[in-house]
Amino acid sequence: MLTSRFMHVCGVIMGGTRASAEIVSALLRQGQARGEFTVPDIKVFSRVTIAMIEGLIVRQVMGASLDLPESPRGYAPS
DSSP: OHHHHHHHHHHHHHHHHHHHHHHHHHHHHHHHHTTSOOOSOHHHHHHHHHHHHHHHHHHHHHTTOSOOSOOTTSOOOO
16 A cells, blocks of 8 residues: 555656656747757756756745645645
């Protein structure tokens, strides 16, 4: 039971990670196509961008300046 739950959670996390990477990559390609900026490696830059955003969220939560009493799916961190 625990193994299947773990695999399900991993699948949800990886699905969200892939979706985030696709969104950021699409935004980078659009900006590059419009001549707004150039990106040497879209895949690397999208991963770095996501890591920065995730780091900011964690920093804000740990610093208690971002109040997350409940997530959209009803999970309240203890």
